[in-house]
Amino acid sequence: MESTELMLDTDGRQVVDLTDRAAEFCRSLGDGLLHVFAPHATAGLALMELGSGSEADLGELLDRLLPRDDRYRHQHGSPGHGADHLLPVLVSPSLVLPVVDGRVELGTWQSIVLVDLNRDNPRRRVRLSFLGSVPR
Numbered sequence: 459m460e461s462t463e464l465m466l467d468t469d470g471r472q473v474v475d476l477t478d479r480a481a482e483f484c485r486s487l488g489d490g491l492l493h494v495f496a497p498h499a500t501a502g503l504a505l506m507e508l509g510s511g512s513e514a515d516l517g518e519l520l521d522r523l524l525p526r527d528d529r530y531r532h533q534h535g536s537p538g539h540g541a542d543h544l545l546p547v548l549v550s551p552s553l554v555l556p557v558v559d560g561r562v563e564l565g566t567w568q569s570i571v572l573v574d575l576n577r578d579n580p581r582r583r584v585r586l587s588f589l590g591s592v593p594r
Contacts, residue, residue: 460487460588466572469580472520473506473513474572476584477564483586484557490590492562494553497583500542500576502549507567520575523548535578542576549573557588 462483468474476494484492494503506512530540553570556563564570572584 460590462586464584464586466582466584467580468501468572468574468576468582472517472573472575473508474574474582475508475569476503476572477562477569480555480570480586481562484562484588485560487557487560487588488590489559490557490588492553492555492557493585493587493589494555494570495585495587496551496572497585498546498551498574498576498579500545500579501572501574501582502546502551503553503584504549504571504573505553505564505568506571508569508571510567516573520545520548520573524575539576539578542578545573545575 464479466474480492480494496503524541524544526538526541528537532540532543572582574582
């Protein structure tokens with residue numbers, strides 16, 4: 459297994475594009491599976507279209523589903539921080555994607571993104587792991 463860790467600063471961004479970094483990681487690795495993992499209790503990973511207004515739409519959706527107020531029992535940090543801890547229930551902290559001949563197999567408009575609403579901690583790690591196929 460090949461593995462690397464990405465260090466990210468999400469300050470001011472709810473969606474961070476990881477597609478190019480994942481593609482570069484897999485470029486010389488052949489066929490297999492890419493596992494992408496965010497080891498955080500307040501962030502998740504998703505496949506989505508970028509640059510078409512989808513980022514703002516996602517932000518609005520998450521604001522409706524996870525309002526930033528004092529309704530949460532988990533109440534340390536900034537107001538509404540309890541919502542951050544519910545995000546991984548809706549946006550998984552991991553993805554598994556096929557890799558064929560060193561290329562991550564994504565749909566035409568799909569990008570790999572980190573989703574992070576947590577204003578209290580902009581420093582994030584994402585682990586990329588590649589499990590190669592066994593030759594027949």
